Amino acid sequence: MPDISSNAMDDNPTLAHVEFYVRDAAVTAAELRRKYGFGIVATAGTAGSGTDRYSLALRQGNITLIATQGEVAEAYVERHGDGVADIAFRVGDVRSAFTAAVRAGARAVRRPGDSGRGDAATAVFGDVTHTLLSRDKSLPPDFSAVRPEYEVRGAGLQELDHFAVCAEAGELGGLVDFWQRAFGFRSVFREYISVGDQGMNSEVVQSAGGDTTFTIIEPDPQARSGQIDAFLTAHRGVGIQHVALNTRNIVATLDRLSGEGVQTLDVPDSYYDSLPDRVTVSEYPAHSLRKFGILADEDHNGRLFQVFTRSVHPRRTFFFEVLQRCGAETFGSNNIKALYSAVESERLLSAAETWQ
Structure with missing residues (x-):
């Protein structure tokens, strides 16, 4: 196990939810419901035009996804299109977790107490943030639970297995170091993948409890451009390429x-x-x-x-x-x-x- 800086929080973060910024939250939620078997469990804000935020939270098994539209999502969607914008953690102490993340190099997005909601947020890589929630929360406090509109059939999806992060060449080590120092993650696997005349470096970091895993991939600049380079160009920077769901x-x-x-x-x-x-x-x-x-x-x-x-x-x-x-x-x-x-x-x- 790698050496963990004293900046790391003294309790283990656990995955709370994944938030997508999208052009149309209702359309995204309908797609997740019909095709993937998720059910809507909570909402925040209103769907009216020009509102700051309208969110729909969906759940299946232990997986909670949020689709958010509105002013809060506009800049992200304009730059990247619909995609993963926030990965939220439950922590024992929001303030100390926020402090550890900032000391490890994260940019403060929402300081503890700023919103009156009891949560906080930091920018981690690209335009992806980590929201920090108290241990008893899986959603921000402004969400209201709703009754399911129909019986959720599900598709047998149980947990979120990992996130695949596409990074620019030379950024992999810094991201690994950040998650180790800020949140006490450990490096569990690394390899160089060579496919034909393409090449990429890969390293996997995982939370101490094992419920959050990031597979980070960066292109080899000495090899021919491949799918990682294509992602970085189309996405306009580092980001989440895919989310893996376990069945x-x-x-x-x-x-x-x-x-x-x-x-x-x-x-x-x-x-x-x-x-x-x-x-x-x-x-x-x-x-x-x-x-x-x-x-x-x-x-x-x-x-x-x-x-x-x-x-x-x-x-x-x-x-x-x-x-x-x-x-x-x-x-x-x-x-x-x-x-x-x-x-x-x-x-x-x-x-x-x-x-x-």
């Missing part, structure tokens, strides 16, 4: 999601043809993985099953990952390489057939 049965979950119109990335047949050479899968039949485009990987602790939704963001800068951990603790880097090789093999085969 106990990924096949059942994908059956539900696909039935509601959620599309996932195409996976070539050659990926599944070679899968038995890489992973011994006992949890699901091969045809189920192939049907839903589910990728499989394994480490020394077990297997990981994952799928990436097709981005519907106008800039293609945000998507969801759905995953199931069967003991595995890593994040599927072997799948990146295997999928790249499979796609390249099919491309070469297609080119050869064209010239025959």
Whole structure:
């Protein structure tokens, strides 16, 4: 475990909610309800034109997401489009947690007591903030609970597994250091991922309680530009590329999601043809993985099953990952390489057939 500065708070932060800044909160909430099975549990503000803030909070399992529109979201949406703008933590003492974050390099956004709500907020990277709530809160105090408008069927989504952060080259170390010093996170995994002539550095930091994980990726400036560079250009800076949601049965979950119109990335047949050479899968039949485009990987602790939704963001800068951990603790880097090789093999085969 890395050395933690004395700036770190003396109690462990736990994940409270994730807030998206969007152009239309009602449309975003409707999408999360219909396609992903979330239910609206609380609201804040009003939907009237020109209001400072209108928010809808949605929940499924232990996952709480907020969609917010209004003046508070306008600058973010104008620069980045809809996306993750705030990751909120519950802490034992808001004031001491705020002080620790600022000492570690965060910019003060809302100081304790400024709003009269008892919370605080700091800017962390890019335009993403951390709201700090007292331990007994999962939402800011101005939210009012609502009765569900319909029976929430859900899709089997249980927890938020991790956030994927795309950083500029050279920024990874500073972000790791910040979360360690400010919130007592620990570095749990690091690697260099090489895919063809593309390359990226990756490091994973995790809260002491294990409920909040950031996978930080920065491009290798010596390698050819790839998807991380494309994200940084389209997003106009560092940000959250995707949010990974955990399920106990990924096949059942994908059956539900696909039935509601959620599309996932195409996976070539050659990926599944070679899968038995890489992973011994006992949890699901091969045809189920192939049907839903589910990728499989394994480490020394077990297997990981994952799928990436097709981005519907106008800039293609945000998507969801759905995953199931069967003991595995890593994040599927072997799948990146295997999928790249499979796609390249099919491309070469297609080119050869064209010239025959």
